[in-house]
Amino acid sequence: xxxxxxxxxxxxxxxxxxxxxxxxxxxxxxxxxxxxxxxxxxxxxxxxxxxxxxxxxxxxxxxxxxxxxxxxxxxxxxxxxxxxxxxxxxxxxxxxxxxxxxxxxxxxxxxxxxxxxxxxxxxxxxxxxxxxxxxxxxxxxxxxxxxxxxxxxxxxxxxxxxxxxxxxxxxxxxxxxxxxxxxxxxxxxxxxxxxxxx
Numbered sequence: 001x002x003x004x005x006x007x008x009x010x011x012x013x014x015x016x017x018x019x020x021x022x023x024x025x026x027x028x029x030x031x032x033x034x035x036x037x038x039x040x041x042x043x044x045x046x047x048x049x050x051x052x053x054x055x056x057x058x059x060x061x062x063x064x065x066x067x068x069x070x071x072x073x074x075x076x077x078x079x080x081x082x083x084x085x086x087x088x089x090x091x092x093x094x095x096x097x098x099x100x101x102x103x104x105x106x107x108x109x110x111x112x113x114x115x116x117x118x119x120x121x122x123x124x125x126x127x128x129x130x131x132x133x134x135x136x137x138x139x140x141x142x143x144x145x146x147x148x149x150x151x152x153x154x155x156x157x158x159x160x161x162x163x164x165x166x167x168x169x170x171x172x173x174x175x176x177x178x179x180x181x182x183x184x185x186x187x188x189x190x191x192x193x194x195x196x197x198x
Contacts, residue, residue: 001038001134002112005031005092005182009110012181015096022105026073027060029095029110029178030084037133040175041113043081043121044128044165054127056167058108058174059084070094070107078111082129083120089113095177099150100170108174110182132162137179140187147192156192 030041047054059078067073071094075086089111097107121129142158146168149155158176159168167175179185187193 001036001183002031002033005038005110005112008182009093009095012093012095014094017097017099017105022099022103024063024070024073025061025100025104025106026063026067026070026077027058027106027108027174028074028078028084028089029058029108029174030078030089030113031110031134032113032115032131034115034131037135039131039133040137040178041082041129041131042165042167042171043126044130046123046125046127055169055171056165057171060106060108062104071109074107074109074111081122081126083118083122084113085117088117095174095181098170098173106170106174108178110178130163130165132165132167134179134183136160136162137175137187138183138185140185140193142193145193153190155189157189158187158193 032039043057045055045057059081060074061077063073071091078084079086092110095108097105100106119129143161144159146157146159147154148157157173176187
């Protein structure tokens with residue numbers, strides 16, 4: 001299945017959000033494969049942080065002035081947060097940019113990582129690191145759907161609960177985008193899915 005990631009992501013033409021003047025951030029969508037079963041590595045952020053405390057997130061953060069680009073930002077932050085060495089990441093390409101509720105332009109980058117590496121979560125930022133099988137998202141096991149109105153459009157974003165972890169908001173939106181592009185999941189975002197609570 002990683003072959004699909006390697007072939008489809010580089011061919012994808014991601015949407016570009018024109019947001020001159022907004023602060024920028026880069027996040028990594030770390031994809032690994034265990035016994036031919038692809039998984040996504042996610043983090044649970046510390047309760048002590050000023051933003052997104054106690055929330056599930058992809059590794060990443062704000063761009064520093066010295067970062068050469070946003071892919072570099074995503075790799076630097078992943079190293080700082082979970083100890084993932086940049087040299088171990090095969091960056092496949094970007095997904096579409098989004099604007100967070102805090103007014104930050106976020107650009108996700110899909111990266112393939114080894115199935116085993118030395119995880120060293122930064123205890124000041126990260127409470128826990130966990131993995132979710134890609135198949136879980138492909139089956140669209142949502143707990144509920146949140147409607148988000150943005151720039152005159154409505155988005156219907158899934159909220160998932162995996163082994164007690166709540167995956168929602170921007171993180172869920174990025175993961176659905178990844179599933180749709182890499183695996184043709186066809187999870188709807190522009191229309192409310194039938195049979196789901198809103």
